């Protein structure tokens with residue numbers, strides 16, 4: 582919501598004199614379409630980002646001995662509030678059960694102080710046209726038309742952009758890409774909900790942290806496909822946005838094309854041996870960024886495990902504590918390895 586209206590105002594040239602380009606789409610069709618389909622509003626957060634009602638007692642209940650919080654995540658498809666033209670995209674998401682998959686992970690791992698209802702519905706607050714998390718972290722809205730827009734954008738992508746070799750051939754179609762990128766986007770919204778319900782300490786922009794949770798959750802629990810699909814989608818969004826406006830630069834979200842590289846960087850950093858070839862050598866993630874990614878991933882992974890640890894459910898505690906300890910060891914090792922490479926990296930730039 583915060584970026585709406587970006588079509589007006591003072592325009593700040595991003596690539597002066599050049600047609601807008603998607604970085605992942607070299608060799609693909611170039612379009613000068615400036616239609617602001619998903620532009621700017623994708624993953625927009627509510628304007629106020631701080632939970633005002635989560636109580637300290639509720640948030641801390643799993644660590645201080647007070648009764649376990651009982652909040653649960655539920656997914657609701659409001660069939661009577663979904664237009665016929667949006668049903669195909671909604672049905673694909675429903676059949677895939679990606680929303681339920683994320684909800685199950687949170688329900689099993691995290692003791693929420695409050696229920697969280699995820700509604701796929703046209704009955705949204707005024708002005709909402711994409712996925713949003715309400716300020717109290719208790720409701721996430723996913724408008725069906727937003728899913729259709731994603732699918733339409735990705736339908737264009739598969740016709741015009743060469744498939745990155747890393748992305749599975751049998752999933753390089755609009756339907757599967759929509760499911761996988763929505764899984765990432767839902768991770769982003771879940772990141773907001775966790776931050777707000779648990780009142781997590783935040784040391785940077787909330788939108789960065791929400792993107793970070795999407796990477797943390799999907800890379801650890803699902804695999805590389807949601808990150809890659811989201812990068813493919815956001816690359817298309819960036820291309821459609823074209824030159825950034827002042828409002829685009831001033832957004833509480835990072836610049837869209839930057840988010841593409843952040844998604845890829847965390848994926849690369851999670852397993853450089855596996856992803857160096859298809860992401861870095863293939864030219865999708867620049868060699869200037871790639872060496873920073875293993876330490877960046879280790880920091881993100883450690884950061885989220887550490888933030889969530891006080892809120893682990895009893896059932897998840899042993900597994901979660903081990904994940905956090907492993908992430909801690911990895912962060913120390915990656916920081917040491919990075920320090921050893923740093924002089925050479927600086928000299929090469």
Ligand SMILES: [Zn+2]
Nearest residue numbers: 624625626791
């Ligand atoms: Zn957001």
